[in-house]
Amino acid sequence: MIVCIAVVGHQNNPLYLQSFTEADDALKLHHIVHCSLDVIDERVNNPKKTGSTLNETYLGLLYPTENYKVYGYLTNTKVKFILVTTHLDVRDADVRNFFRRFHSAYVDAVSNPFHVPGKKITSQTFAERVSTIVKSFGLSSAV
Amino acid sequence: MGREVSESCVDNLMIEMVSAYCNRFYSTKPELAARRIEAIGYQVGHQLSERYTMERPRFSDHLEAIKFICKDFWAELFKKQIDNLKTNHRGTFVLQDNRFQWLTRMSIDPSPANADLSQDSSGETAENRAVQITSMHLYFPCGIIRGALSNLGIPCAVSVDTSNLPACSFVVRIKA
Numbered sequence: 001m002i003v004c005i006a007v008v009g010h011q012n013n014p015l016y017l018q019s020f021t022e023a024d025d026a027l028k029l030h031h032i033v034h035c036s037l038d039v040i041d042e043r044v045n046n047p048k049k050t051g052s053t054l055n056e057t058y059l060g061l062l063y064p065t066e067n068y069k070v071y072g073y074l075t076n077t078k079v080k081f082i083l084v085t086t087h088l089d090v091r092d093a094d095v096r097n098f099f100r101r102f103h104s105a106y107v108d109a110v111s112n113p114f115h116v117p118g119k120k121i122t123s124q125t126f127a128e129r130v131s132t133i134v135k136s137f138g139l140s141s142a143v
Numbered sequence: 144m145g146r147e148v149s150e151s152c153v154d155n156l157m158i159e160m161v162s163a164y165c166n167r168f169y170s171t172k173p174e175l176a177a178r179r180i181e182a183i184g185y186q187v188g189h190q191l192s193e194r195y196t197m198e199r200p201r202f203s204d205h206l207e208a209i210k211f212i213c214k215d216f217w218a219e220l221f222k223k224q225i226d227n228l229k230t231n232h233r234g235t236f237v238l239q240d241n242r243f244q245w246l247t248r249m250s251i252d253p254s255p256a257n258a259d260l261s262q263d264s265s266g267e268t269a270e271n272r273a274v275q276i277t278s279m280h281l282y283f284p285c286g287i288i289r290g291a292l293s294n295l296g297i298p299c300a301v302s303v304d305t306s307n308l309p310a311c312s313f314v315v316r317i318k319a
Binding site: 078 | 186189190192193194197199201202294295296
């Protein structure tokens with residue numbers, strides 16, 4: 001299950017943070033997202049020598065903690081999407097698909113003329129689209 | 144996928160926006176009008192660059208980002224690419240468009256409006272007026288380019304050079 005999804009701007013400012021569990025551990029999720037920012041910076045600044053993954057937007061599994069897996073995605077405009085999940089056997093293709101749809105929803109939210117770049121995303125439509133995407137995550141794999 | 148709007152609506156909106164800012168909102172302060180128009184362009188460029196870089200891998204350096212502006216970005220906006228790109232390899236790029244879409248329909252009244260001005264070379268002042276009028280319309284695309292590049296992480300200053308219409312050259316100076 002997806003526990004939490006976060007959008008972080010290019011100055012590491014939080015733009016959107018939404019958790020999908022009933023447990024009251026928002027602080028722990030904030031902490032996990034914060035740590036993953038360091039991992040993203042490390043990945044971007046010291047790229048592995050394999051050239052094919054050099055400029056991809058999807059960063060893959062950032063680091064596994066004891067219960068969670070954290071996936072990252074970096075857009076061209078240096079906006080980072082972070083996905084925290086407890087799903088045991090999540091497939092790479094599912095996560096890529098998720099990020100693609102999430103990126104599309106993010107672009108639509110940012111194109112809102114009343115959205116101030118750098119401030120948090122407050123659009124209700126965006127929140128609804130995100131919860132739809134989260135609900136349908138992994139369902140296709142449940143065959 | 145999204146809803147579409149006819150191009151003439153966008154062209155008319157541009158013309159009316161420049162006219163409103165120059166003649167009604169800031170009629171006594173043309174520099175302020177120009178700055179406001181450029182700021183609108185900045186926000187538009189910011190948001191458009193977010194949308195048009197969605198499917199692409201990240202750019203590795205400034206030149207790739209400028210090439211993206213010249214090819215894909217310009218093609219999305221104006222259905223054509225930039226015709227010529229020059230650089231001095233030290234942070235200055237010149238993007239030349241030989242037939243800039245928003246200038247093609249611009250007509251300048253050749254006859255001088257006030258006949259009591261003594262003009263020794265009326266052709267020169269008519270051209271000056273033409274440049275003045277068109278420069279107001281070019282602040283918006285300058286803002287678009289500046290907004291798009293700064294969203295890609297490249298702060299810059301954009302100016303435009305209109306020595307022969309409808310061709311125009313956008314000069315991009317990257318801030319070091």
